[in-house]
Amino acid sequence: MLKYFALIFLICLVSCNKIETHQTLNQDDLNFIKGLKLLDEKETVYKFYSEDTKKTAGNFFTNKRVATYWIDKRNSKNNKLDFAFYKDIIKIDTGKIAGATYCPYALITKRDHTKFEVSVDGSRQEKKSFFEGLLYQWKRNAKTK
Numbered sequence: 001m002l003k004y005f006a007l008i009f010l011i012c013l014v015s016c017n018k019i020e021t022h023q024t025l026n027q028d029d030l031n032f033i034k035g036l037k038l039l040d041e042k043e044t045v046y047k048f049y050s051e052d053t054k055k056t057a058g059n060f061f062t063n064k065r066v067a068t069y070w071i072d073k074r075n076s077k078n079n080k081l082d083f084a085f086y087k088d089i090i091k092i093d094t095g096k097i098a099g100a101t102y103c104p105y106a107l108i109t110k111r112d113h114t115k116f117e118v119s120v121d122g123s124r125q126e127k128k129s130f131f132e133g134l135l136y137q138w139k140r141n142a143k144t145k
Contacts, residue, residue: 038069049120067081069081
């Protein structure tokens with residue numbers, strides 16, 4: 001069992017997951033996200049990151065919102081979809097570190113005081129760029145939309 005866990009951990013460490021944009025996501029990926037009702041036709045994905053496959057997990061922000069999803073193909077009761085339009089966000093805490101994966105995340109707090117996490121990984125500069133971009137879009141769009 002320990003060997004199995006170590007193998008999974010190693011695969012996760014060397015995975016090719018990277019931060020993507022609207023231009024690097026393929027149309028099938030964009031259609032999948034639209035099918036989850038987390039993206040509309042007039043939205044542009046600025047930064048997207050998945051801890052797994054894009055059909056399983058995604059964390060992203062657009063010109064209108066920030067969102068995260070987890071799709072459990074074995075048990076749909078475990079599916080999780082969260083998003084907030086910028087105008088509905090009262091606080092974003094960045095640079096948090098998640099438990100076993102050590103994956104940094106932003107904690108999003110909505111006006112109704114519900115919270116969700118948006119995870120990202122990559123180089124130090126990539127993570128910084130993701131969080132700075134998210135904060136910029138929130139500040140830019142919170143009062144205008």
